[in-house]
Amino acid sequence: MKTTIRRVAIIGGNRIPFARSNTVYSHASNHEMLTATLQGLVDRFNLHGERLGDVAGGAVMKHARDFNLVRECVLSTTLARETPAFDLQQACGTGLEAAIVVANKIALGQIECGIAGGVDTTSDAPIGLNEKMRRILLDASRARSTGQRLAALSRMRPAMLFRPALPRNGEPRTGYSMGEHAELMAREWGISREAQDALALSSQQNLARAYNEGFFTDLMTSFKGVSRDNNLRAELSIEKLRALKPAFDRKVAPEQGTLTAGNSTPLTDGASAVLLASEDWARERKLPVLAYLSWSEVAAVDFFDKKEGLLMAPAYAVPRMLKRANLTLQDFDFYEIHEAFAAQVLCTLKAWEDPAYCRERLGLAQALGAIDRARLNVNGSSLATGHPFAATGGRLIATLAKLLAQKGSGRGLISICAAGGQGVVAILER
């Protein structure tokens, strides 16, 4: 058997504007949002009735009934019904991981084209039955006699109706929320409030400028009458950011916090998707290639016993990938580092500049060094757009691919941190 590795082309991307939780998309389901996003991509590249090789995607916050979410969404679009699809989930890395999986299939010649996507809603969140009540109902259904059934049901209490199981935005093993973990990291790395606010402001200003330049016109489909991310604050000032009170300090650093609602991403609803293909497939359809997905890497850290920062995994993933690609951290024209929290980005950059950390934790001979900050998230990132967990990967790929296409040639780095101490990173080239 002869297998050749093929280049994987990024043809385009699409997303719906992202919306802060419980605002304009309050009543939109994951199914609705991902379907609208996929349909927008199908319309843009005229894929009506086409059978694609695969569609991969997922959601972090998911209803049990959405066990086959992506396939159901595909069936709701004008793609051929014969297009297979599957769900996957890797927390905030879901969207990028989906793209890597589809890209690998294309690279190996298993498929010619595919879509990778992601969607999330924290507004239309799954609320479970009270856990005790759920067990009683299951016991009742297992009962073999009326007596046993009544005995089980007699354990029900009215209070159970009002204490449902709510989804939590926290790490099961530590009990801390993402923000609390990021606050701990900011303390460990000595990241100042001022540096975080400055990054948040530049993210907002960059996104506003990109919208004004029409950058997102061919990367977005309006949804529910919304045509811009509603977390964008074009009129934001540094004074307004300074006036916000720390939001995650109470448990981990009472009265000494640095993370605020302004320099952290809000809970967000939204969806994104990217179209990937072999060069042959693109050529046949006369579709221009924006960029190529050339390298990827995942990493995970021990944030529990070894006490590594929960969101530090990208710091490990990037040097491993650079080594395989024979590149240095400075060999990039653009850096798309997902801004889960301004502190996460700043901790990662500081870690790469720290010789001791690079030597002892990352096993490198010397520090990776500093990056040119003018190349970081040049068209804004999650602090401004918001962060619908699984949809962020698709947003980053489409944004970076278009940046490289506009530039004509070059290389860009994508880095995403994810719950569970994980990180997913990739290199795009043109």
Added chain:
Amino acid sequence: MKTIEISQPKGAAASLLGVVLARRKPAAAVNALPEVTLVRPQVVLDAAHIARYANVCGFHMAQGVPISYPQMLTFPLLMAFFGSGDCPWPAMGTVHLANRIVQLQRLDAGDTVRVEVRTGRLLAHEKGQTFELELRVLRADTLVWEATQTLLRLGVKQPAGAAYASALSADLPLSHQADFMASANIGRRYGRVSGDLNPIHLSALSARLFGFQRAIAHGLWTQARALAALLPRAPVTQAALTSEFKTPLLLPARATLWSTRQIQGTLQQAALFEVRNARGDKPHLRGQLDYQ
């Protein structure tokens, strides 16, 4: 130089009485303060009292003896000074304008120290006469802690001394750091711990007798409450604090703490801070803290 030794401080009520009686003193101009040193030759740092102070001011036990705590030890001496003929003006109506604290060595509960208060410079202020009191704490004849209290006697015409100037220069932008409650009874609680039972701090009614709408928080409580938030959760060895009291904090209130650490201080760590009103547009207290 006159030295007055006070081994058995008077009770809070007695010293308050002295202070109230001393109200009869006129608001006269003087050329210099008499050179007086008041001394408590042997004071043991009482863990229980430190704990009560820490609790009222919001300090964490892990922070050890707060750098502002030794001011509690000087209070009986200050009251004795104000109640004596050596102080040209009464305590009532004397405004606490600023203070500077320098801790040179870490203090621990159980330490035996010598506490001194002596008269310092006169400075001319646009609203009256400013005068300084120098506070010192020595352990085994070594100076471990010192402070300067800058007080203002309002309404003194043609005040003596060089012009008073703010010691806090850098006007850096500050960020909202924390909120804290100054509860209605905080004046009474801090008063019981500190011995400072000035009626303007105790209740709305007693404060009204002295021209305030409501009781006002002790400036030193506000300062200590800010320090509790700014200092790390471990004892510090060296520290320097410069504070200026801007406007009274009327009780009860929700106050906001604003700060920045983007300054170069004299020690490893430094913070510039303000305690402001709930809206964050009016400062009650401004200060710079250095520590290591």
